[in-house]
Amino acid sequence: MAWYDEDSWATAAFAPRGSTIAITFLLAVLLPVLLHQFLYRKATPTTLPSFLLIGPSGSGKTAFLTLTERKAVAQTHTSTAPLGVEVLLPEDYMPQSSHYRSPGDPAYERSRRFLLLDTPGHGKLRHFATKQLANPANVRGIIFVLDAASVAEETGLNETAEYLHDVLLALQKRYTEATTSKGPKEIPVLIAANKMDLFTALPPHLVTQQLEKAISDVRKSRAKGLKDSGRTLGGEDEDLDEEREWLGEGGEGSFEFVQMEEVGTTVTVHGGNVIGGESADVKSWYEWIAAQL
Amino acid sequence: MLDTFEILTTSGVVLWSRRYASVGPHIINSLIRDVFIEERVQPQTEDSGSKPTYRKEGYTLKWTTVKDLGLIFVAVYQSLVHMTWVDKLLDNIRALFVGLYGEQLENKKSSVVNCNKFAPYFERQIQELEGQSDGGSSATGAKLTPPSSTDNESADESVPKINPLQRQQKPLYDTSADSTPVPTPDTSRPTTPAQSHLLTGKAGPGAKLSRRGKKKAAALNSAPVSSGDEASVKRKGKASTKKNRVWGDFGAEEEDPSMVLDYSQSDLRDDAPEAEALEAIDPESWGSRTGKGQFVLKDLDLEMDQIIAEQNAKSQSGTPAASGGGLVGSSLGAIGGLFRNVVGGKTLTDEDLAKPLKGMEEHLLKKNVAREAAVRLCESVKRDLVGLKTSSFTTVESTIRTSMEKALTKILTPTSSLDLLREITTVNTSNRPYVLSIVGVNGVGKSTNLSKIAFFLLQNHHRVLIAAADTFRSGAVEQLRVHVRNLQELSKREGAGHVDLFEKGYGKDAANIAADAVAHAAKEGFNVVLIDTAGRRHNDQRLMSSLEKFAKLAKPDKILMVGEALVGSDSVAQARNFNQSFGPGRGLDGFVISKCDTVGDMVGTLVSMVHATGIPVVFLGVGQHYADLRGLNVGSVCRLLMS
Numbered sequence: 001m002a003w004y005d006e007d008s009w010a011t012a013a014f015a016p017r018g019s020t021i022a023i024t025f026l027l028a029v030l031l032p033v034l035l036h037q038f039l040y041r042k043a044t045p046t047t048l049p050s051f052l053l054i055g056p057s058g059s060g061k062t063a064f065l066t067l068t069e070r071k072a073v074a075q076t077h078t079s080t081a082p083l084g085v086e087v088l089l090p091e092d093y094m095p096q097s098s099h100y101r102s103p104g105d106p107a108y109e110r111s112r113r114f115l116l117l118d119t120p121g122h123g124k125l126r127h128f129a130t131k132q133l134a135n136p137a138n139v140r141g142i143i144f145v146l147d148a149a150s151v152a153e154e155t156g157l158n159e160t161a162e163y164l165h166d167v168l169l170a171l172q173k174r175y176t177e178a179t180t181s182k183g184p185k186e187i188p189v190l191i192a193a194n195k196m197d198l199f200t201a202l203p204p205h206l207v208t209q210q211l212e213k214a215i216s217d218v219r220k221s222r223a224k225g226l227k228d229s230g231r232t233l234g235g236e237d238e239d240l241d242e243e244r245e246w247l248g249e250g251g252e253g254s255f256e257f258v259q260m261e262e263v264g265t266t267v268t269v270h271g272g273n274v275i276g277g278e279s280a281d282v283k284s285w286y287e288w289i290a291a292q293l
Numbered sequence: 294m295l296d297t298f299e300i301l302t303t304s305g306v307v308l309w310s311r312r313y314a315s316v317g318p319h320i321i322n323s324l325i326r327d328v329f330i331e332e333r334v335q336p337q338t339e340d341s342g343s344k345p346t347y348r349k350e351g352y353t354l355k356w357t358t359v360k361d362l363g364l365i366f367v368a369v370y371q372s373l374v375h376m377t378w379v380d381k382l383l384d385n386i387r388a389l390f391v392g393l394y395g396e397q398l399e400n401k402k403s404s405v406v407n408c409n410k411f412a413p414y415f416e417r418q419i420q421e422l423e424g425q426s427d428g429g430s431s432a433t434g435a436k437l438t439p440p441s442s443t444d445n446e447s448a449d450e451s452v453p454k455i456n457p458l459q460r461q462q463k464p465l466y467d468t469s470a471d472s473t474p475v476p477t478p479d480t481s482r483p484t485t486p487a488q489s490h491l492l493t494g495k496a497g498p499g500a501k502l503s504r505r506g507k508k509k510a511a512a513l514n515s516a517p518v519s520s521g522d523e524a525s526v527k528r529k530g531k532a533s534t535k536k537n538r539v540w541g542d543f544g545a546e547e548e549d550p551s552m553v554l555d556y557s558q559s560d561l562r563d564d565a566p567e568a569e570a571l572e573a574i575d576p577e578s579w580g581s582r583t584g585k586g587q588f589v590l591k592d593l594d595l596e597m598d599q600i601i602a603e604q605n606a607k608s609q610s611g612t613p614a615a616s617g618g619g620l621v622g623s624s625l626g627a628i629g630g631l632f633r634n635v636v637g638g639k640t641l642t643d644e645d646l647a648k649p650l651k652g653m654e655e656h657l658l659k660k661n662v663a664r665e666a667a668v669r670l671c672e673s674v675k676r677d678l679v680g681l682k683t684s685s686f687t688t689v690e691s692t693i694r695t696s697m698e699k700a701l702t703k704i705l706t707p708t709s710s711l712d713l714l715r716e717i718t719t720v721n722t723s724n725r726p727y728v729l730s731i732v733g734v735n736g737v738g739k740s741t742n743l744s745k746i747a748f749f750l751l752q753n754h755h756r757v758l759i760a761a762a763d764t765f766r767s768g769a770v771e772q773l774r775v776h777v778r779n780l781q782e783l784s785k786r787e788g789a790g791h792v793d794l795f796e797k798g799y800g801k802d803a804a805n806i807a808a809d810a811v812a813h814a815a816k817e818g819f820n821v822v823l824i825d826t827a828g829r830r831h832n833d834q835r836l837m838s839s840l841e842k843f844a845k846l847a848k849p850d851k852i853l854m855v856g857e858a859l860v861g862s863d864s865v866a867q868a869r870n871f872n873q874s875f876g877p878g879r880g881l882d883g884f885v886i887s888k889c890d891t892v893g894d895m896v897g898t899l900v901s902m903v904h905a906t907g908i909p910v911v912f913l914g915v916g917q918h919y920a921d922l923r924g925l926n927v928g929s930v931c932r933l934l935m936s
């Protein structure tokens with residue numbers, strides 16, 4: 001059957017048939033839609049490595065973000081919305097992957113670029129952060145900012161420890177629930193002990209100690225606490241999955257950050273201050289970021 | 294006097310601020326926390342037209358927002374000072390700021406907005422408005438408050454309102470610029486930059502919009518965008534519209550709205566062919582001779598008026614009805630609207646949202662959310678969405694859904710964690726027992742839930758004393774005794790903690806018994822005291838008032854109210870009345886919602902109670918057994934409500 005035959009596709013395509021009209025119509029309607037979708041998808045991908053800023057309210061996340069973006073701290077207030085900003089690693093730091101590159105290389109410039117994601121720290125607004133944690137595409141690291149002065153008191157310490165516990169638990173869950181044999185990409189955590197300029201601030205090694213102790217307590221009381229309503233109200237069978245999530249190693253011992261390495265999370269604690277003192281001192285944080293890039 | 298004015302983003306970065314007296318950052322922080330996040334404080338409005346206010350530590354805060362750009366404008370001043378013009382200031386500054394920096398703000402990848410040139414605009418606004426209010430008693434002042442000022446109208450009138458002032462001020466300029474040519478440029482000049490800028494101040498769509506807006510505005514109001522120059526209005530009259538179009542081409546050359554200072558020169562040059570009289574004058578020397586500062590100020594005024602008018606016009610033409618031109622235009626607009634509704638990218642208006650929100654409200658009502666709470670949730674969703682663009686491939690309905698889920702999550706999530714065990718440990722370290730008491734209306738399951746809590750504490754090896762402070766209903770003490778015996782049995786079997794009953798029979802004063810129980814517990818080494826109280830109708834004044842004395846004597850660390858999941862619309866009143874019954878400075882600390890297993894997915898009562906008081910749900914009762922007590926899982930409750 002040649003193309004010019006009576007019932008070939010070419011004739012059909014020009015004949016006033018129902019199917020031809022339907023196909024043409026569909027094409028006319030769907031094409032712009034698909035094109036739009038295609039272009040829209042294409043325009044947005046952010047392949048930039050990103051770092052997630054998490055921490056209780058008032059710890060200095062937004063302040064650190066503005067410092068990184070404009071080399072000077074802007075005044076900040078409690079955040080109610082997340083913010084993602086494209087920034088450059090400051091000149092004096094060398095991204096880990098670029099040690100062999102010369103400074104003139106455009107790839108070198110590119111490797112210093114990353115996305116900094118700020119999240120609100122208020123108790124009611126942590127779902128922004130949890131959502132990011134649940135699906136950490138492109139997240140190279142998590143910067144948990146805390147106020148080293150407020151950690152010196154019981155209430156501040158408890159709030160911080162609880163939040164940190166939840167963050168680490170989310171990371172652990174992501175690791176243990178992974179289906180691939182290799183396990184998901186590692187996501188390291190930097191605990192940025194901020195506000196070292198205040199004389200009430202605890203030094204980094206004490207921050208580590210206090211946090212580990214407080215997280216042990218949180219872990220214990222979580223295990224003893226009531227089950228939550230999720231399963232009962234959802235109408236599922238409760239006894240199916242009785243096991244509680246337990247952060248770090250089992251057993252009654254106390255929690256230590258090194259235990260997180262087993263689940264693909266290295267925890268590092270560095271002190272610093274975004275404002276105050278003679279000037280900002282966040283060198284060790286940038287070094288950490290550079291090491292992840 | 295104003296203490297501080299700040300322009301900040303919802304992500305917490307201050308873009309621009311002006312401080313006259315130092316105000317701690319915690320003042321604005323607590324505004325954000327109390328009003329925007331926790332919605333604990335309902336902002337008060339004196340009358341419908343004015344902006345809401347918030348008071349904190351002797352300061353009064355007024356604010357306004359631009360949602361799609363995520364901007365908050367806050368003015369802070371001492372509560373003692375009565376400031377009438379702050380509303381106006383906020384409106385004008387908002388219009389100015391959005392007009393000048395709107396494009397920069399749309400770049401979401403950055404927190405920097407280059408607005409260090411904003412100060413003169415702001416100063417000028419302050420001067421103007423302050424000047425207005427100073428002369429408030431004069432005839433001008435009378436004109437400033439139009440008899441009927443609804444929300445829409447005030448937008449229209451914002452420009453004309455300024456006019457009288459400019460008229461007043463004009464002599465000042467004229468005298469200061471005492472060189473000869475003044476009269477001539479004064480008639481032609483002020484109008485020119487005004488109108489040419491109006492047409493082209495913002496390149497592209499901005500220009501179109503403003504023209505359209507202007508047409509409409511002109512229909513409503515004689516000449517809202519004219520510079521306010523009396524003479525020019527008179528002289529040009531109707532002709533001015535036609536001329537605009539010609540001048541638009543000139544104006545197109547300068548697109549940068551921030552080049553304020555150059556207007557005096559460039560515009561003069563542009564005008565030259567039109568206004569013959571100007572030819573004789575060398576614009577440069579003229580400008581410099583006549584105290585440049587004055588003219589700069591004046592240009593600023595003009596530019597500000599245009600921007601404000603333009604923004605107002607824009608917000609008017611934002612409704613689809615206004616933007617469609619003629620029959621064809623409107624039907625095309627309708628099709629486009631339908632298309633955008635499916636594909637996304639539609640700017641949401643009140644009307645778009647009205648119907649789906651009504652549906653959402655019905656849905657919530659079906660889930661047993663009290664009407665009041667449902668209405669408020671829908672309002673907050675509306676506030677959240679009006680003026681926003683739907684994102685690609687999302688319908689209005691699904692946008693509303695997402696927003697409602699967010700609102701529900703926010704309302705149900707507690708501000709701080711509710712870890713009872715930790716609280717007990719903390720209190721016990723100061724060598725006193727932890728005191729928890731339970732209140733509620735009759736028959737909601739106070740004693741049962743108290744026993745469940747006791748069981749939970751026993752499992753954690755606490756020594757628990759249960760105090761029978763229900764000395765009112767016969768059988769109450771016996772009922773508790775049965776519970777305690779069961780619990781003792783259970784804890785012996787499981788090797789758990791220790792429990793005992795403290796009772797003094799019937800008829801005695803409940804508050805005294807509670808206080809005695811606490812003292813007894815401290816002496817006998819119990820570390821937790823659970824107090825059961827008599828059930829009472831929340832509208833029974835006499836019984837409710839005794840709760841205040843109870844709170845004073847027993848000093849509970851935590852007061853929980855038990856509410857039934859079945860209760861329905863009464864829940865709001867219950868929660869509110871109980872929350873207010875403990876006297877000033879003391880309220881409820883949380884809710885226990887009982888009988889959750891009987892309502893299926895109609896868990897709306899949770900939302901109603903939290904909505905009424907801002908107090909979190911601590912426990913849910915989900916069955917008949919001692920172990921049937923649960924913490925709240927916000928995510929799952931939201932899912933149930935939205936299903």
Ligand SMILES: Nc1nc2c(ncn2[C@@H]2O[C@H](COP(=O)(O)OP(=O)(O)OP(=O)(O)O)[C@@H](O)[C@H]2O)c(=O)[nH]1
Pocket residue numbers: 055056057058059060061062063064076077078079080119120121122145194195196197198272273274275276305318
């Ligand atoms: N003394 C001192 N103060 C700091 C430092 N870093 C931040 N601050 C202050 O801490 C306050 C809170 O900082 P933000 O950056 O707004 O806090 P945040 O973590 O973003 O808080 P949320 O947005 O509420 O989650 C601000 O008033 C900062 O000025 C620091 O290194 N030293």
Ligand SMILES: [Mg+2]
Pocket residue numbers: 061062063076077078079118119120121304305
């Ligand atoms: Mg912040």
